[in-house]
Every structure is written in C-alpha cells, then in structure tokens.
Amino acid sequence: MKKIQLLFFLILTICTVSCKSGKNTTDNNESAKKFNEKTFDPYFKGLGTEPFWNIEISDDFIVYKDIDGKLEVFSVSSIDKVQDANIQLITAENNNQQIKLTVTQQECSDGMSDNLFAFKTSVSIVTKNNEQKLNGCGNYIVPKKLQGKWELAYFNGIEIPENKYLKTPYLEFDGEEQRVTGNASCNGINGGIFIQNEVIRFSKIAATRMMCVHENMEQEFLTELPKITNYKIINNELHLFSGDQLKMKMKKK
Structure with a gap:
C-alpha cells in the first residue's frame, strides 16, 4: 500500500512540475513580442473624421490615436477572413481595452477631402463599462520591410x-x-x-x-x-x- 501511495505521489509531482513548466513557456512566448515604435511596420492605415482618429495595423499590433493625440497600443489576438468577400475581422487587446476592427473592400470617402479610399473601416473599442463605435476609411500600404x-x-x-x-x-x-x-x-x-x-x-x-x-x-x-x-x-x-x-x-x- 505504501508503495502505491509513493508511486502516486511521484506521478503527481511530475505532472505538477510539467504543468508549471508548460505555463511558463506560454507566458514567455506571449511576452516575447514587445511594441517598438522604431520597428513597428504597419501594412494598413485607416482614419475617421467624426471624431478625428487614425489607426495603423501590423501583424502583431494595432496602434490607435484619438482626437487628443492619445496613443493606445493593442496586441493582435486574432485575424479572421470572411469567405467569398474581401473582409477582415481583427481583434486585439491591451490591459484595459479590447478593439475590434472590420476592414471591408468598399470605396470610401473621408468626408473632408476629395480623397477616395479602397476600404471601409469599422472600429469598436470596448472597456468594462463602455463601447465606442467609429467608422472611417483606409488603404493597405507597402510595408517598410518590402520597400x-x-x-x-x-x-x-x-x-x-x-x-x-x-x-x-x-x-x-x-x-x-x-x-x-x-x-x-x-x-x-x-x-x-x-x-x-x-x-x-x-x-x-x-x-x-x-x-x-x-x-x-x-x-x-x-x-x-x-x-x-x-x-x-x-x-x-x-x-x-x-x-x-x-x-x-x-x-x-
């Protein structure tokens, strides 16, 4: 009986150590990607005029700036594409907020100039007590790494x-x-x-x-x-x- 108990204890100890080790590896991978303004290389730029805001998207981050110039950086958690339509659904988050972005291929005007954009953007910024919805336009751009x-x-x-x-x-x-x-x-x-x-x-x-x-x-x-x-x-x-x-x-x- 004592041998069975000892064997059970050893198995439990090994499983516990393995689980902790796996969790630490995941945490290290998640924290490996840090935002760096100098190396940030967006492939899409969007903007809106009511109120004024702009947004830049890379593979790893979304950078959002509001009318007061306040900058928010979100880590991209998922990018989904709609079948049979050129629509991307991008979700990103930081410690305080979540941002949901829909990019749709559709001719779009910013309402303030003669500029026409190839894509329509819809933005939803969600906090614990509030959800702000914004609409605007944007274009895919040539990223720096390709220039x-x-x-x-x-x-x-x-x-x-x-x-x-x-x-x-x-x-x-x-x-x-x-x-x-x-x-x-x-x-x-x-x-x-x-x-x-x-x-x-x-x-x-x-x-x-x-x-x-x-x-x-x-x-x-x-x-x-x-x-x-x-x-x-x-x-x-x-x-x-x-x-x-x-x-x-x-x-x-």
Whole structure:
C-alpha cells in the first residue's frame, strides 16, 4: 500500500512540475513580442473624421490615436477572413481595452477631402463599462520591410548568378504609391500592385520598347510576374509564390 501511495505521489509531482513548466513557456512566448515604435511596420492605415482618429495595423499590433493625440497600443489576438468577400475581422487587446476592427473592400470617402479610399473601416473599442463605435476609411500600404530594390536570385528552380545577364531583373517598391518599377532583364517596367498582408498582385505591367540584343530572360520574367499571388520575406530575401509554389527569390539591394 505504501508503495502505491509513493508511486502516486511521484506521478503527481511530475505532472505538477510539467504543468508549471508548460505555463511558463506560454507566458514567455506571449511576452516575447514587445511594441517598438522604431520597428513597428504597419501594412494598413485607416482614419475617421467624426471624431478625428487614425489607426495603423501590423501583424502583431494595432496602434490607435484619438482626437487628443492619445496613443493606445493593442496586441493582435486574432485575424479572421470572411469567405467569398474581401473582409477582415481583427481583434486585439491591451490591459484595459479590447478593439475590434472590420476592414471591408468598399470605396470610401473621408468626408473632408476629395480623397477616395479602397476600404471601409469599422472600429469598436470596448472597456468594462463602455463601447465606442467609429467608422472611417483606409488603404493597405507597402510595408517598410518590402520597400526598396530587390534583385532576382532564383527563378523557377534555377539559381540566377549576379553576372549571368547584362541586366539582372529587379523590382523596386515605393512606400508612397501602390506601384512597382524595375527592369525585366532588358527593358524598364512599371505597373500597379495590390498588397494585403502577405497577398500581392502585379497588374498592368508596362515595359519600354528598347531592342534587346544581349542575352536576357525578359519574356520569361514578364510571363511569370502576373501569376504571383503571395509573398514572404525570409532571411532578407523576398520569396514570391504562385499559390503554394515558389517561383522567385529576390535579394535586397
């Protein structure tokens, strides 16, 4: 009997230690992400005028500023997408409040200027005793991590050495406009881009009409570019995918 009791005690002790260890690991993971204004890299900016407010969203944080300039930082807890519609439901919270944000693709005017936005935003800020509801507009933007010049290093399973072509294809993203410029391996290119989180689409790509007498991969590059659907930045490389298939890798220049 004593042996059974001793065995039960040992099992209980091991379970207790394991549970505590697991809880500490979770707490450490949750506290690992700290807001840093210098590294904060939003992919969406929204605003409203009655009253004035603005909001910025990244993968990890929502930053909300009210009419008095008071800043509130919320940690993102969930991002849900509505099927068959370009609608995102984002929930975030801090110690005192919860914020619920709905971003809907719908032409929107801020009511104060001639500016038109591609998305409508609905914000709900919930405290223990109050819920404030706000409506406004917004746009997805080019995040800082994507801005700049990226040169092709891998294409459809083949490594592209820097000196393989007289002109190596590259893309350059500007932070102010939803456009991309670059070179396709001979002619310069420019066109529109749609960016939403890790989704990216290239549209209306136009190229100059210079005759290409040197070896190049212009036709292949321009054929694949409109097929790109999403991206990831891994180890300072831009990975471009068509669905789940890796098509290109580009290095930051």
